[in-house]
Amino acid sequence: MKEESKQPPSPSSFLPPRATHRLLKYAMLCIAVTYILYTLMLILLSIPKSATIAISSRPKPTSLTHIVFGIASSAKLWGKRKSYVKLWWRPGLLRGVVWLDRPVAISKREVSSMPSIRISGNTSRFRYTNKRGRRSAIRISRIVAETFRLGLSDVRWFVMGDDDTVFLPENLLAVLSRLDHREFYYIGSQSESHLQNIFFSHGMAYGGGGFAISYPLAAALSKMQDRCIQRYPELYGSDDRIQACMAELGVQVTHHSGFHQYDIHGNLFGLLAAHPVAPLVSLHHLDVVTPVFPNETRAAGLRRLFDGPVRLDSSATMQQSICYDREKMWTISVSWGFAVQIVSGILSPREMEKPLRTFLNWHRKADYTGYAFNTRPVARTPCLRPFVFYLQLARIDAKKTNRTVTHYGPRRLLDGGGSNGDCNWTDKAPTMIEKVVVSKPIQSSMWKGGLNRTPRRSCCRVQKSQRKTTMRIDVGICGEDEIIGI
Numbered sequence: 440m441k442e443e444s445k446q447p448p449s450p451s452s453f454l455p456p457r458a459t460h461r462l463l464k465y466a467m468l469c470i471a472v473t474y475i476l477y478t479l480m481l482i483l484l485s486i487p488k489s490a491t492i493a494i495s496s497r498p499k500p501t502s503l504t505h506i507v508f509g510i511a512s513s514a515k516l517w518g519k520r521k522s523y524v525k526l527w528w529r530p531g532l533l534r535g536v537v538w539l540d541r542p543v544a545i546s547k548r549e550v551s552s553m554p555s556i557r558i559s560g561n562t563s564r565f566r567y568t569n570k571r572g573r574r575s576a577i578r579i580s581r582i583v584a585e586t587f588r589l590g591l592s593d594v595r596w597f598v599m600g601d602d603d604t605v606f607l608p609e610n611l612l613a614v615l616s617r618l619d620h621r622e623f624y625y626i627g628s629q630s631e632s633h634l635q636n637i638f639f640s641h642g643m644a645y646g647g648g649g650f651a652i653s654y655p656l657a658a659a660l661s662k663m664q665d666r667c668i669q670r671y672p673e674l675y676g677s678d679d680r681i682q683a684c685m686a687e688l689g690v691q692v693t694h695h696s697g698f699h700q701y702d703i704h705g706n707l708f709g710l711l712a713a714h715p716v717a718p719l720v721s722l723h724h725l726d727v728v729t730p731v732f733p734n735e736t737r738a739a740g741l742r743r744l745f746d747g748p749v750r751l752d753s754s755a756t757m758q759q760s761i762c763y764d765r766e767k768m769w770t771i772s773v774s775w776g777f778a779v780q781i782v783s784g785i786l787s788p789r790e791m792e793k794p795l796r797t798f799l800n801w802h803r804k805a806d807y808t809g810y811a812f813n814t815r816p817v818a819r820t821p822c823l824r825p826f827v828f829y830l831q832l833a834r835i836d837a838k839k840t841n842r843t844v845t846h847y848g849p850r851r852l853l854d855g856g857g858s859n860g861d862c863n864w865t866d867k868a869p870t871m872i873e874k875v876v877v878s879k880p881i882q883s884s885m886w887k888g889g890l891n892r893t894p895r896r897s898c899c900r901v902q903k904s905q906r907k908t909t910m911r912i913d914v915g916i917c918g919e920d921e922i923i924g925i
């Protein structure tokens with residue numbers, strides 16, 4: 440512009456060489472700008488509409504710091520139950536409050552290493568008329584709202600759990616980060632016991648298994664819950680009171696099979712060894728069932744699980760893979776980080792993915808009609824029962840492969856209850872195997888988007904082993920055309 444103003448005015452009919460030059464420059468500039476704009480438009484048009492919207496309005500991905508836990512406990516039980524919370528709590532990373540009915544003494548160390556402790560508001564003004572339950576249910580049902588009213592910043596989800604619920608925080612995050620926290624979400628799971636779902640509701644998120652409520656829904660609940668509770672004095676527990684208020688808000692539960700209420704008695708083995716293809720989010724009622732690993736206390740068993748597999752590869756913990764030894768005609772099932780089963784003979788994947796009934800339902804019946812899912816019986820004859828190898832150790836092969844290496848053993852025959860005699864094992868039976876070694880890549884993105892995204896189980900393959908007494912197995916994403924069969 441400056442240059443132009445210096446130029447003497449020139450008649451329009453006559454263009455001196457310099458002016459022609461300038462005109463050419465402008466024309467080229469015009470063409471270049473048009474070209475760039477056109478290309479930009481083409482690029483934008485080629486991106487699908489949903490993606491363009493996402494670029495402009497999607498918030499940052501949800502992280503653990505966006506989640507606030509509300510843990511239900513009582514002064515009477517906290518001393519004993521805090522060992523469960525200690526197992527999974529990550530000081531400095533997770534936010535949460537343990538709600539008690541009255542104050543307890545806490546050591547200085549606990550103040551920094553555990554969720555903060557608060558006393559619930561007085562609930563004596565609320566009516567409670569259920570003859571079989573306890574009125575503490577009212578206090579516990581108000582935990583989400585009371586946690587909301589603390590006014591913590593940058594919260595997307597409120598997660599409610601009991602003091603005997605253990606969470607796998609990364610897996611919980613994997614579930615929640617796939618949902619839009621700006622919507623009304625109430626997510627959890629049903630009871631394992633069919634009658635419980637009939638007595639309470641199929642539409643209720645069972646409190647012990649834990650459930651999550653998105654921020655705007657917690658806000659709405661906090662506004663209306665105290666009036667809502669007064670309309671249901673006859674209900675039994677805290678979770679049915681929550682559900683009653685959810686129904687008044689018009690919100691239905693989103694079921695997720697990774698939350699586990701575990702309304703069962705006996706041995707959890709069958710359920711843990713055939714976990715659905717979903718991240719393991721929580722475990723509950725661990726005081727009620729037998730220890731996770733036999734021959735070990737409850738606490739020691741859980742520590743083995745959390746210090747080993749959960750720390751190395753939370754996503755893959757308890758994920759089941761099924762494969763076969765074609766030559767020996769064995770069926771093999773790996774529940775990663777927990778146990779390996781070897782069955783003499785071929786059982787189809789559709790059988791193997793059904794939990795073995797090693798447990799009783801909440802009403803202490805072994806009847807298969809008692810569950811809200813399919814199960815299969817433990818064979819009466821020992822010859823048809825699996826050999827089970829429980830987790831011994833878990834590590835990462837940091838030097839060579841960066842894969843997880845887990846060892847399982849010694850061999851045990853699954854207990855069928857009662858004595859049904861011995862099996863006269865043929866030499867084809869896996870009675871020589873003493874130890875199973877499983878190699879698996881770290882699958883931390885298993886539940887995230889992208890190619891690795893699995894609602895598909897991983898494949899396992901029996902490898903050559905130099906020792907007859909050791910079975911080596913490789914677990915990983917199934918290859919193209921790879922199926923689970925012989």
Ligand SMILES: *[C@@H]1O[C@H](CO)[C@@H](O)[C@H](O)[C@H]1NC(C)=O
Nearest residue numbers: 540541559560561562563564
């Ligand atoms: C709760 O409130 C009731 C009645 O308002 C009162 O009698 C009771 O002492 C209160 N309880 C506590 C623990 O403050």
Ligand SMILES: *[C@@H]1O[C@H](CO)[C@@H](O)[C@H](O)[C@H]1NC(C)=O
Nearest residue numbers: 733734735829848849850851
């Ligand atoms: C289980 O514990 C008992 C008693 O401590 C012991 O005799 C037995 O060998 C143990 N079994 C296994 C498989 O570790």
Ligand SMILES: *[C@@H]1O[C@H](CO)[C@@H](O)[C@H](O)[C@H]1NC(C)=O
Nearest residue numbers: 835836837838839840841842
């Ligand atoms: C294993 O992973 C770590 C961290 O991602 C990396 O620094 C290291 O080089 C890897 N080692 C091998 C043998 O691939």
Ligand SMILES: *[C@@H]1O[C@H](CO)[C@@H](O)[C@H](O)[C@H]1NC(C)=O
Nearest residue numbers: 860861862863864865866867
């Ligand atoms: C076990 O099987 C072998 C070979 O099949 C047979 O010789 C033996 O008599 C059987 N033993 C019993 C106790 O059934």
